[in-house]
Amino acid sequence: MNLSTLLAQIINGLQTGSIYALVALGYSMVxxxxxxxxxxxxxxIMVGAYVVYYSITRFAFHPLLAVLLxxxxxxxxxxxxxxxxxxxxxxxxxxxxxxxxxxxxxxxENGAQMIFGADTKSMDPIVPGSxxxxxxxxxxxxxxxxxxxxISMFILTRLVNSTKMGKAMRAVSxxxxxxxxMGISLNKTISFTFAVGSALAGIGSVLYLCAYxxxxxxxxxxxxxxxxxxxxxxxxxxxxxxxxxxxIIGLLESLISAVHLSxxxxxxxxxxxxxxxxxxxxxILGHKVQEKV
Amino acid sequence: MSxxxxxxxxxxRLQGRIRIPTPLRYLINSCxxxxxxxxxxxxxxxxxxxxxxxxxxxxVGINIIxxxxxxxxxxxxxxxxLGHAGFMAVGAYASAIYMKSTPAAALIKAGDRGAxxxxxxxxxLISAAVAGLFGLLIGIPALRLKGDYLAIIxxxxxxxxxxxxxxxxxxxxxxxxxxxxxxxxIPKFTTLGNCFALVVISLTLIHMLMKSRFGRAILAVRDNExxxxxxxxxxxxxxxxxxxxxxxxxxxxGCLYAGYxxxxxxxxxKFMKSIxxxxxxxxxxxxxxxxxxxxxxxxxxxxxxxxxxSDYRMVAYSLLLVxxxxxxxxxxxxxxxxxxxxxxxxxxxxVFRRGAAADGEAYxxxxxx
Numbered sequence: 001m002n003l004s005t006l007l008a009q010i011i012n013g014l015q016t017g018s019i020y021a022l023v024a025l026g027y028s029m030v031x032x033x034x035x036x037x038x039x040x041x042x043x044x045i046m047v048g049a050y051v052v053y054y055s056i057t058r059f060a061f062h063p064l065l066a067v068l069l070x071x072x073x074x075x076x077x078x079x080x081x082x083x084x085x086x087x088x089x090x091x092x093x094x095x096x097x098x099x100x101x102x103x104x105x106x107x108x109e110n111g112a113q114m115i116f117g118a119d120t121k122s123m124d125p126i127v128p129g130s131x132x133x134x135x136x137x138x139x140x141x142x143x144x145x146x147x148x149x150x151i152s153m154f155i156l157t158r159l160v161n162s163t164k165m166g167k168a169m170r171a172v173s174x175x176x177x178x179x180x181x182m183g184i185s186l187n188k189t190i191s192f193t194f195a196v197g198s199a200l201a202g203i204g205s206v207l208y209l210c211a212y213x214x215x216x217x218x219x220x221x222x223x224x225x226x227x228x229x230x231x232x233x234x235x236x237x238x239x240x241x242x243x244x245x246x247x248i249i250g251l252l253e254s255l256i257s258a259v260h261l262s263x264x265x266x267x268x269x270x271x272x273x274x275x276x277x278x279x280x281x282x283x284i285l286g287h288k289v290q291e292k293v
Numbered sequence: 294m295s296x297x298x299x300x301x302x303x304x305x306r307l308q309g310r311i312r313i314p315t316p317l318r319y320l321i322n323s324c325x326x327x328x329x330x331x332x333x334x335x336x337x338x339x340x341x342x343x344x345x346x347x348x349x350x351x352x353v354g355i356n357i358i359x360x361x362x363x364x365x366x367x368x369x370x371x372x373x374x375l376g377h378a379g380f381m382a383v384g385a386y387a388s389a390i391y392m393k394s395t396p397a398a399a400l401i402k403a404g405d406r407g408a409x410x411x412x413x414x415x416x417x418l419i420s421a422a423v424a425g426l427f428g429l430l431i432g433i434p435a436l437r438l439k440g441d442y443l444a445i446i447x448x449x450x451x452x453x454x455x456x457x458x459x460x461x462x463x464x465x466x467x468x469x470x471x472x473x474x475x476x477x478x479i480p481k482f483t484t485l486g487n488c489f490a491l492v493v494i495s496l497t498l499i500h501m502l503m504k505s506r507f508g509r510a511i512l513a514v515r516d517n518e519x520x521x522x523x524x525x526x527x528x529x530x531x532x533x534x535x536x537x538x539x540x541x542x543x544x545x546x547g548c549l550y551a552g553y554x555x556x557x558x559x560x561x562x563k564f565m566k567s568i569x570x571x572x573x574x575x576x577x578x579x580x581x582x583x584x585x586x587x588x589x590x591x592x593x594x595x596x597x598x599x600x601x602x603s604d605y606r607m608v609a610y611s612l613l614l615v616x617x618x619x620x621x622x623x624x625x626x627x628x629x630x631x632x633x634x635x636x637x638x639x640x641x642x643x644v645f646r647r648g649a650a651a652d653g654e655a656y657x658x659x660x661x662x
Contacts (some may be wrong), residue, residue: 037441088619095373096622098441099575102375103614106568110607221564228445267456270449277442278434 004135009258010251015142015211017250018149022204023227024234024242025156026197032173032237033193035094039101040081042224043108044198048074048205049215050116057123071202078198079191087187105221113217120216127210141210152203153243156196160239169193173237222266229273235286244284311641318634325633326493337485347485348553353593354488355549358495360573360585362542367571368580368628369503370535371515373444376431376451377543378566382559383427383454384420384544386470389479389551391419398480406484413482417491417548424544425537427454432536436529451567459559475558483552491549495542499582502538511535565607572610575617578624583631588624 023045030038048070055066085104089097130139160166168189171179180186208223209215226249234245249269256265276283313321333350336342342350363377392398397412435446458470470476502508510531513521522528551557573592577584596606617624 031441035441037445085615085619089622092618092622094441095367095371095579096618098373098444099571100615100618102568102571103611103618106607106611107615110611114604114608225445225448229449232442232445263460264456267453270453273449274434274446277438277446281438281442 005258007136008138009254011136011138011142013251013254014247015145015250016253017247018146019204019207019211019223019246020227020230020249021243021246022149022152022200022207023223024231024246025153025239026200026204027224027228028231028234028236028238028242029169029193029197031231033169033190034086034090034097036086036097036101037228038197039098039105039224040108041078041197041201042220042222042227043105043112044074044078044081044201044220045205045208045223046112046215046217046220047077047108048202049209049219050112050121052126052206052209053121053123053215056126057121063126067203067206070206071199074198074202074205075195078194078201082191082194087190105224109217109221116215116217118217120214122214123209125210125213126206145207145210148203148207152200153239156200157239159196165189165192226269229269232273232283233276235283238283238285241283241285311638311645313634313638321633321637330489333485333489342485349594349597350485351483351488351549351553353590354492355546355553356570356573356589356593357492357586358542358546358549359570360577360589361496361499361582362539362546363570364574364577364579364582364585365499365502365511365535365539365542367574368578368585369508369511369515370532370539372436372532372536373571374435374447374536374539375444375564375567375571376447376449376454377539377570378562378564379447379451379454380424380428380540380543381547381550381566382458382557382562384424384547385551385557385562386458386476386547387423387544388416388420388548389476389557390469392416392480392482392552393476393478395480397482398478401480401482409480409482413487413552416482416552417545420544420548421541422544424547425541428537428540429533432533432540436532436536448564448567451562451564455559455562458562470559473559475556477556479551479555479557481552481555483549488549488553491545495545496582496586498538499542503582507531507534569610572614575614575624578626578628580628581624581626581630583629584624584626587626 023041026041026044027038030036030041051070051073052066055061055069056063061069081104085100086097089100125141127139127141127144130137131143132138160169168179168184169192171182171184172186172189176186179189208219227246230245230249231242232245233248234241234243249272252272253265253269256262256268261268333342337347359377359381363374366372366374366377392412395412397409400406400408400412431447431450435443435450438446459473461470462468462472503511510521510526511534513524513526514528514531518528569592573589574585576592577586577588592610596603
C-alpha cells in the first residue's frame with residue numbers, strides 16, 4: 001500500500017468518523033441525562049435521510065432547504081418519541097425503558113419499510129466533484145463533512161458550557177432530583193436534550209447521504225450501534241470523548257477496508273467495544289461514577 | 294422460610310389445610326404431559342394434524358424453548374441479553390455439521406427412526422455443549438457489566454458470531470459453514486415426537502433449576518444484587534450459571550431448528566431474531582414460564598393464520614413492545630405461573646372448607662416466587 005492510498009483512506013476514515021461522531025454525540029447526551037441507550041437514535045438518521053432523498057429527487061428542492069427540512073423532521077421525531085414513549089417510563093425500571101427504546105427503533109425501521117418500501121433508494125451525489133492535492137484526491141463531500149461536523153461540535157460545546165440551558169442539562173445529568181429542587185424544569189431540559197441530539201442526527205443524515213448517496217430502512221441500525229460504540233469508546237456522557245471515539249472508529253474501519261478485510265469490519269468494531277468495556281468501562285475520556293446503594 | 298418452619302412456628306391456621314405431597318405433584322404433572330402427548334400423537338395419527346400443522350407445531354416447540362430460555366436471563370436474572378439468536382445459530386450449526394457427518398440421512402430415508410436416536414441425542418448434547426461454551430465465553434466478560442452495556446455487548450457478540458459464520462470458510466480454507474450460501478442437505482431429524490420430548494425436558498430442567506437453591510439465588514440477584522452479595526450469594530457465579538444455562542437451551546432450540554428446516558443461512562440469525570424472541574418473553578410476562586409458553590405459541594400460530602397481514606407483522610411486534618412497556622410492563626401473565634397441584638389443592642380445600650382463611654398467605658408462600 002503506497003502513501004497516497006493510505007492518505008486517501010485516512011481522509012475516508014475521517015469523513016465516516018465525523019458522521020459517527022455527530023451521531024455519537026446524540027447518544028452520549030441522552031445517555032448522560034437519563035441513562036437511556038436510545039436505540040431509536042440511529043433510526044432518526046434514517047428518517048432524516050429519507051426526507052433529504054424525497055425533497056431533492058421528488059420535489060427538486062435546493063439542497064440547503066432539504067437540509068433544513070431533514071433537521072426539522074429529525075427534531076420533531078426525536079422530541080415526539082421522547083414525549084410519547086420515554087416520558088411515561090421515567091420512573092420505571094431501566095430494563096423497561098431499554099425494551100421500549102428497542103421497540104421504538106424497530107417501529108421506525110419497519111414503519112419506514114412499509115411506507116417507503118424495503119429497497120435501497122439511490123440518488124445522484126449531492127455534492128459532486130473533488131480536488132487534487134498532490135497525488136491525493138479529496139472529494140468536496142469529505143471536506144464539507146469534516147468541516148460541518150467540527151463546526152457543529154464547537155457550537156454544541158459552547159451551548160453546553162456557556163448557556164443557561166446547557167447549565168441546566170449538566171445539572172440534570174449530575175443529579176436529577178437536586179436539579180429539580182433548584183427549580184430546573186426536568187421535562188423542558190430533557191426534551192431540549194433530545195431536540196439537540198436529534199438535530200445533530202439530522203445533520204448526520206445529510207452528511208451520510210453526501211458520503212453514500214442512498215437511503216434504506218435499515219441504514220440507521222448499524223450506523224446507530226457503531227456510533228454508540230464510538231460514544232462508549234470515548235467515554236459516555238463526554239462531548240470531546242464522543243468526537244474522539246467517532247474518529248477512532250471511522251479510521252479503524254477504513255484501515256480495515258484498506259487491507260481488504262472489509263467483511264470483518266462489523267466484527268472488529270464489536271471486538272473493540274468489548275475490549276474497551278473490559279479494560280476501561282468508562283471509556284477514554286469518561287470519569288467513574290460511584291454506584292449508590 | 295419453608296412451609297415446614299412456618300407451620301412449626303405456630304401458624305395454627307395452616308394445620309388443617311390439605312396439601313398434596315411432592316411425589317404426587319410430580320405424578321400429576323407427568324400424567325398431564327402424557328395426556329397431552331397422547332392427544333397430540335393421536336391427532337397426528339388420525340390425520341387431524343396434517344403435515345402443515347405438524348410443521349407449525351414443531352416451530353411452536355422451538356419457539357417455546359427459545360422464549361423460556363431467554364426468560365431465564367430476562368425474567369429470572371433481570372438482565373437483557375440481545376444475542377440469543379447467536380447461541381441458537383451456534384447450536385444449529387454445531388448439530389448440523391455433526392449430523393451431516395453421520396449416516397443419519399440414509400437411516401431417515403430408510404425409515405429407521407430408532408437407529409437415528411443415538412445420533413440425535415449426541416447432536417442435542419453437542420449443540421447444548423457448544424452453545425453453553427459460547428455462553429460461558431461471552432458471559433464471563435459481559436456479566437461484569439450492567440444494564441445497557443450488557444445489552445450492547447451481547448448484541449455485539451451475536452453479530453460477531455453471525456459475521457464469523459458467514460466468513461469463516463475463507464479463513465479456514467475449506468468448506469465448513471458454507472458461508473452466506475447456506476449449509477444445505479442437513480438430515481431432517483426433527484419430528485413432532487422428539488421436539489415434544491425436548492420441550493418437556495427443557496421446561497422440566499428450567500422448573501427444577503428455579504425451584505432449587507440455585508434458582509433462589511438467581512432471583513435474589515435479580516431483586517437486589519447488592520443485598521444478595523452482602524448476604525453471601527456469589528453473584529458472578531449465579532449470573533454466569535443462569536446465562537450459560539439459557540445459552541445451552543437456545544443451542545438445543547437451534548439443533549431442532551436445523552433438523553426441521555434441513556438448511557441453515559447466517560442471515561436467519563440476525564439481530565431481528567433475537568428481538569422476536571424478546572417480544573415473546575416480554576409479551577408473556579418477564580419471569581413467567583407459562584407466559585413465555587403461551588406467547589411463544591400465540592406469536593407462532595397467529596402469523597400463520599394471518600398470512601395476509603404478514604407485511605405488518607414486525608410493525609405490530611414493535612408497537613406491541615412499546616405499548617406493553619408503557620401500559621403493562623409486567624406482561625400479560627406478570628410473574629404468575631400455573632400449577633395444576635395448586636389448583637387441585639385449592640379445589641380440595643374449598644370442597645372440604647378447610648384452611649380457607651389462610652389461603653392468600655399460604656399460597657403466596659407456596660407459589661415458589
